[in-house]
Amino acid sequence: MQKEVAAAMARPVWSGALTFGLVSLPVQMFTATDSHTVHFHQLQRGTSDRVRNKRVNERTGDEVPLDEIVKGYDAGDEYVLIEPGELEDIAPGRSQAVEISGFVDLEQVKPIFFDKTYYLAPKGKEYAKIYALLERALAQADKAGIATFVMRNRQYLVAVKAEGGLLTLHTLHWADEIRNPREEIGSLPENADVTSRELKMAEQLIETLSMEWKPEEFHDTFQEQVTKLIEAKRTGESVEKAEPPAQATNVVDLMEALRASVDQARGPEDRGKGKGKSAAGDAAVAQIKDAADKRRADGAAKPKPKPKAEKKASSLDSLTKAELYQRATDADVPGRSSMTREELIKALSGKRGRRKAQAS
Template sequence: MRAIWSGAITFGLVNVPVKAYGATEDHDISFHQVHDKDGGRIHYERRCEVCGEKVDYKHIDKAYEEDGDTVVLTQSDFEALPESDNNEIEVVQFVPSDQIDPIMLEKSYYLEPEGKTPKSYLLLRETLKKTDRTAVVRFALRQKTRLGVLRVSGKLLILQGLIWADELRSVDFPGTKSRAKVADKQLELSAQLVESYASDFTPKEFEDDYQIELRKLVDAKLAEGDKLDTKATFGETDEGDDDADVVDLMEALKASLEQRKKGKTSA
């Protein structure tokens, strides 16, 4: 695993040298596009509309248009911005952890302590644990100024990006203002249903079923060629499913609870 960033966390006069590593990776199967007629690969070209030439990526600048006027920004322009070479993760606040709305969280990064004596790293980690606080930070990555949080996961400090406040959409759905009333009995049954699902979160118990089935399909095609019955690959038949009964909310809750009870009895 290769570090994508190297710098330091700073809060007050404390300096914590760290390296950042991407904490996640995509497990989706990658595809390329082909012509349905003959299976030929589809390629995309970067071609200039003025001279018609194909353009290498290194010769591409970025342009912004507003009210019919266009300005071009070069790589040198971006590098001249004050935050472009900032190698600090600056702590700006320590806030109660429950004040961070998960909807604002973005990509995560593992932070590795640098240096022979990572005492400052350990100090920050233990302080966050003891105070049950999350550090709100500002940092620059890939020529963008970002907002983020520092939190503790086991023995590691983790940096998570945050979206800016003006990037969060404000919505007002009519259904949330409904005057419909929830009966006490409905609420009681719903709470029982929630309790029947209650457990500790164990991420490893969950798998990406779509990618598993997709892998099975790809493997089958590799083994047998294109003469493959896709439904047979998944053990499906052509028998149609019975239409689901339409039931009211109370009946649905009762049926769900009964199903959960039977499942626990047979387990």
């Protein structure tokens, strides 16, 4: 049994020592995240023949074995050749140490600097005390250790943090890797004219949409649709196409859009109380779009508030996704923010079925 558990455990992607001051803690580093990406093979159209990438000498056209490949830096008039072992020879600390140079307040490290996350574990039980000491000290101080280390012929700037009773290592971008948005993007607003009414309404919308962070309620719906598409293609069935993206809000419609969003986000039982949590999303966008479309159809010169009316539907299938979303909000359906239209119908059908059973 122990052998089966050991075989299922992840393998470290790096091993070395975490050093701070004169203290050296042997650690192993493990990947902290997975990817949902569905991987495809490349095939030639009309066949089942795989298309593979090969390392080919562009002069001779011959395939080159991996052990005959060296790195070359283009110096303009010639290539400077570097053997793989030569990079290892110059690596700081021989790629075996994460050297903490100092500790900083976590709030000082802006989110844009964070790249990838790894878990750190002591390399053996005999190092558990040193590991626990550093973890608890970092947690108490609410600080992160800033360090550098080399992995796979590349040096990284990292932050070592205490999270949930263990040490984590976050690779950081170097300062010169962070692009200046003002230099990169020419369409950023400089002195946009925002009225106090618009600002107050936007703040009210943010407050109305405030919610607790529950990551388990969100899931990768696109990858789920990719999986459904693959299964549908295999069985010869059809797949419902995604809804078109929402149209941009016209500046003329801004106040109405904000007001409609707040009203939609609260839900019937919360209107007037300011208690709405996570009910906007597609429903608000749909209501705003409907209002704008109606004005354009009527040829109105000025925006007029859309009269509120109860939507009557004979069944859930006849409702739009926005209407389904609002019903899911009223029924407090968990995870509704990331559901597809079909999933909303299924969830609401279950709610309706339970109500009938309770009534009987």
